[in-house]
Amino acid sequence: MAIMNRKRAATVGVILATGLGCYLANVQAFVRMSGIPPWALGTNATFSLNLGSAGRTLADGNTSWDAAAAPAFDAWSSVMARLQIIGVTSPGAVVSFGNGANEITYSNTAFGSTWDKYTLAVTRVRTNGSNIVESDIVFNPNQSWDSYRGALHYRSSDGFAIGDIRRVLEHELGHAIGLDHPDQHGQTVDAIMNHVTSNRDALAADDIAGGQSMYGAASGTGTPTPTPSATATPTATPIPTPTPGSTPMISIVAAPTSISEGGTATFTISASFASDVPLTVGYRMSGNAALNTEYTLDGTFGQVVIPAGATAAVVTLVAPSNPKRRGSETATMNVNLGALYGVASTSGASVTIRNVRRVAASAEILPTNEPSGRGDGLREPAADQDVADQ
């Protein structure tokens, strides 16, 4: 969506400093858009770019919005293995939903509705239930725009930030590939995907990790580790056997243990006692439900951080509706061995994801030998109802 503008203020520095402090103690991660599947792996998604001529020389020397914004595509594509997003300057392109084409323009409306005064740009994503199949981005022409790197520039008239076309497009393209705002999901992290534009003018490690969680890491880029981090990174040295009482023992509980598609469950990773430092716990997934297809997990895949002084952290599983799903599938989380913690006997937990089929809004005649029912041959309920296959 919707990346918001901000106003210059003395509090900006305070907010950044506060955010950094939290970040050091609470390394968190990108967030996927709930219920939105990724693009089909291997896709080359071409975006028609029609931001047009700037009509002036922008701060970075460009004279075209398209040229100024274009590096945003490569910023994402260069770090992902199985999705490439490509911008092609297309004068005359207009945003249209459902045409299977991806368009980027300035627009006097936010997809047919009026803008509010706090929003710089909005992305919409269309799926077919299994994959993203289309994405459009519109920029708010009522805002002030330029193209520049580094700290935000502000309007002297009212203190609102001047939108940097490139960083805002990087943010919106993050939505176009399926990422959400981490700062709207309890995360405190340095990321271009935060919902308020900031001094960050390029993808952060957390943003890259988000893209790579869905589409893999491009050759040579590796999987970035969010920095700065106060969390100790397990090394390849032999893992000592934890002594109960001296190192926390880690256990997992899933709740609920059975959900219908479209539902949400949580894995709560608990330590037997709080640690003085953030505790990074590694985990792995197994079971016959496919990650990123049958379900998604929030946070950085494969690890979760229990903050210093806390005894638990939560990973949320979301099972999007999937018309191809048949029967029930299981997602199991197990704790990996770690140097800084022990693994309790309850170090694994499973969630069963049940298929949902829709009962039509009509009465249905039961066979006369049906052992249960209303007795009048009609099955209840007659209205629309989601029914979970057991």
Next chain:
Amino acid sequence: MKKISLLSGAIALLSIASQISATTVIAPTFAQLVNEAEVIFQGTVTASRSVWVGEGAQRDIMTYVTFKVDDAVKGTPGSIYTISMVGGTVGQDTMEISGAPKFKIGSRDLLFVQHNGQQFIPLVGIMHGRFRVQLDQSGRDVVMTDDKAPLSNTAELGVNEQNARAGAAMSVDQFKNAVRETIKQSASHPAQ
């Protein structure tokens, strides 16, 4: 974008600027939420439906969320109020506006509505114009933000969002009293 559009935008911004109070926000302050909202109410979601609207290039999915109004705090929402938002799911087509508030039937909310039927998300500051009402452990109705953080201090909204969420959630009554007090102050000091 043509130069003339930029000039028009700048003129529009200057006119907007005069309406913006000199606050230091990255999100609307509480006063901005209250003053910019045309309607403020506490309600319970009773229905939600998504439909295709428009034709051709203007074809979009809209979602209409209907509330039973439990308490009107500002304006006259009536007993039933429906907001229209861009986005939603129709059949297998989903149009997602990331960051837009999502409502479930039965959920209780406090909404700060502006330009309903016109604005793509008709809430002041989009997600900032929606607060959740939840029961705390003592059975008291308390206020949570859209992203489910406890709201403890309205004065810090839009000033320091982390401070606004730093303590225990305030009660719904406290929150609505704060809204009403802000309305009173704005009425008696319209220039502010």
